[in-house]
Amino acid sequence: MSKMKRLFIVLSIFLYFDIKSEQETFKIGxxxxxxxxxFTKAWKSIGNEDINAFFFLGDNVYGDIPSGELTLLEMAYQRFNKNMPDWFREVEIYAIWDDHDYGLNDGGANYRYKFESQTMFKDFWRIDDSDPRMFRNGVYFSDIKEIHNLKVLFIGLDTRFFRSELTKKDGIYLANEENEATVLGEEQWLWFKEQIIKPHDILILGSSIQVLATGHRFEKWANFPLEREKLLSALDELDSQVILVSGDRHRGGIYRQNELIEITASSLNRSIPYSYESDKLLLGNTHTQNNYGLIELADESIKISLKNEKMDVLEYIEIPLK
Known part of the structure; x- marks a missing residue:
């Protein structure tokens, strides 16, 4: 056999296993x-990541006005629909909402147009007629996938439709410690508990507002401390690896409490001027430049990255599979 043929065979084998290796990593944007x-520069970079799925974590469009009326939200969806990148059609899309695509800044259960807004959300994201979301209130969902012989449970929570009123003083949100105060509402809590007892190895749990962070004055689960403790206690009972994913903040970062990891990916295209922020559970730094998150599920580990719109890594953690 000639040297050229041997070289070709070696290169072919190398390329085959290189491609196979890439295919064995399931990527979630x-x-x-x-x-x-x-303009969202990050769309091109995310497309270059060769992702398998993308999780929209809320404020997917900006359509809220002080009156709560939905004219702007309708136009926002129309404009976003025209500007979607091509790769949207090639990957699985998961979506939950936050206040700006709910229809009212910091809005909760008392928002008077929430039913109409819910219909617009389901229409825009093309929720199938047989999907459970079509027969109940709220936009929460679950989906389970077999990835690398592992059961991966995706859950998206609705932190708007049922949420109690916020407690606010001098422009700062305070803890609402009333026993009946809720983030998810009774119906969604019952549903959530039913989902997490399903057999699974990895749970990717989406919340539009941050779960772990407590040190800032904005919206977060810590504004409802009893609800936050209820959620963390439920997650602590699981044997699976749990990854929290959140948005909202116009500031990205990675947080950790014991084995529980949270990545906040925000914002895609509405960066704010840099200001320092820390938290007792923060790993590394927070970043106010435009960013996106990436979760890579491989055979032996989970890689979690926060990247800027140029694909530069801002924060990174790799954790072994349980």
Whole structure:
């Protein structure tokens, strides 16, 4: 056999296993805070990541006005629909909402147009007629996939439709410690508990607002401390690996409490001027430049990255599979 043929065979084998290796990594993109009136440079970078799925974590468009009326939200969806990147059609899309695509800034259960907004959400994201979301209130969902012989459970929570009123003083949100105060509402809590007892190895849990962070004055689960403790206690009882994914903040970062990891990916295209922020559970730094998140599920580990719109890694953690 000639040297050239041997070289060709070696290269072919190398390329085969290189391609196979890439295929054995399941990639999930993450993002939030996408203003339909701004150009989203990150779309090209995310497309280059060769992702398998993308999880929209809320504020997917900006359509809220102080009156709560839905005219702007309808136009926002129309504009976003025209500007969607081509790769949207090639990957699985998961979506939950936050306040700006709910229809009212910091809105909760008392928002008077929430039923109409819910219909617009389901229409835009083309929720199938047989999907459970079509027969109940809220936009929460679950989906389970077999990836690398592992059962991966995706859950998206609705932190708007049922949420109690926020407690606010001098422009700062305070803890609402009333026993009946809720983030998810009774119906969604019962559903959530039913989902997490299903057999699974990895849980990717989406919440539009941050779960672990407590040190800032904005919206977060810590504004409802009893609800936050209820959620963390439920997750602590699981044997599976849990990854929290969140948005909202116009600031990205990775947080950790014991084995529980949270990545906040925000914003896709509405960056804010840099200001320092820390938290007792923060790993590394927070980043106010435009960013997106990436979860890579491989055979032996889970890689979690926060990247800027140029694909530069801002924060990174790799954890072994349980």
């Amino acid at each position: 993450l993002g939030s805070c996408n203003d339909q009136n701004y």
